[in-house]
Amino acid sequence: xxxxxxxxxxxxxxxxxxxxxxxxxLASFAIADPAGSTISGAVTSFGPxxxxxxxxxxxxxxxxxVLSAIQQDxxxxxxxGNVTGILTLDNPSNFTIYSWDVTTVTGQVYAxxxxxxxxxxxxxxxxxxxxINAESVFHNMTAAxxxxxxxxxxxxxxxxxxxxxxxxxESSCNSTVTYMNDTRQVPTTGSPFQEVLIKDNANGYLxxxxxxxxxxxxxxxxxxxxxxxxxxxxxxxxxxxxxxYVELR
Numbered sequence: 001x002x003x004x005x006x007x008x009x010x011x012x013x014x015x016x017x018x019x020x021x022x023x024x025x026l027a028s029f030a031i032a033d034p035a036g037s038t039i040s041g042a043v044t045s046f047g048p049x050x051x052x053x054x055x056x057x058x059x060x061x062x063x064x065x066v067l068s069a070i071q072q073d074x075x076x077x078x079x080x081g082n083v084t085g086i087l088t089l090d091n092p093s094n095f096t097i098y099s100w101d102v103t104t105v106t107g108q109v110y111a112x113x114x115x116x117x118x119x120x121x122x123x124x125x126x127x128x129x130x131x132i133n134a135e136s137v138f139h140n141m142t143a144a145x146x147x148x149x150x151x152x153x154x155x156x157x158x159x160x161x162x163x164x165x166x167x168x169x170e171s172s173c174n175s176t177v178t179y180m181n182d183t184r185q186v187p188t189t190g191s192p193f194q195e196v197l198i199k200d201n202a203n204g205y206l207x208x209x210x211x212x213x214x215x216x217x218x219x220x221x222x223x224x225x226x227x228x229x230x231x232x233x234x235x236x237x238x239x240x241x242x243x244x245y246v247e248l249r
Contacts, residue, residue, distance in 0.1 A: 033119035033164045034110055034247040041081075047072040074234035075139060075147050078178070082225040083109065083212055085248050102248055105214045108161060109226045110245040112207040117200045117245070121165035126173035127197035127206055135206045139231045139240075149197075149231055152176055157187040158194045161211065163247070173197055178210075178227040179219040192216045193227040212246075
C-alpha cells in the first residue's frame with residue numbers, strides 16, 4: 001500500500017506540473033487586443049472665415065469671371081494628437097503586479113462608431129465594398145459626391161500591420177494618407193500618417209486605423225503621433241460619436 005500511495009502522490013505532482021506548464025504555454029501565446037483609450041486635452045478648431053471679393057462695374061456692361069471658393073467639407077472631421085501609455089500586467093480587477101513606461105510609441109490608433117468591436121485575431125479584416133458603401137449611406141454621402149468614402153480612401157497602398165494577433169497584408173485594404181506641412185502626400189508603404197479601412201467581420205462594423213508615427217511633422221508643421229479623418233453626416237442634427245482604441249507595440 002505504501003508503494004501505491006507513493007506512486008499516486010508522484011502522479012498527482014506530475015499532473016499539477018503538467019497543468020502549470022500548459023497554462024504557461026497558453027499565456028505565452030496570448031496577444032493583447034487594442035485597448036479603449038482615454039481622451040484628454042482635446043481642443044476643437046474650425047476653418048477660417050473667408051472674406052468675399054467684390055467688384056464695382058459700370059452700368060451697361062457684361063462681366064465674365066470665374067469664382068473660386070474654399071469651403072469646409074461637411075462630410076468629414078479630423079483628429080490629430082499624441083499617444084502616451086504604459087505596458088502593464090494587471091488582473092481583471094486592475095491590480096498591477098508590474099508595468100513599463102512607453103518612451104517611443106509605435107502601434108495603431110483605431111476609431112469606430114461602435115464600442116463593442118470583436119478584436120479576435122481572425123475577425124478583423126479589410127473593409128469590403130459593401131461595408132464602405134453602407135457607411136457612406138449612413139453619413140448621407142451620395143454616389144456623385146467627390147468626398148464619398150470610397151473616393152477618399154481610393155488607394156490600396158499601406159504597410160503591413162497587425163491587429164491583435166491578425167496580420168493585415170501590405171497594400172490589401174482601402175487606404176489614404178493625410179497631409180504633411182499643408183501638402184498632399186503620395187501614398188507609399190512607408191508614408192507617415194497612413195490610414196486604412198478595416199472591419200469587424202462578425203458584426204460588419206467599419207473601423208478606421210491610422211498608424212502611430214512618433215513625433216512626426218503633421219499637417220500644420222506641428223509634431224504629432226497620429227492624424228486621422230472620419231466620416232460625418234451633413235444633415236443630422238447631432239454629431240456622430242466615435243470610440244477610440246489604441247494598440248501599443
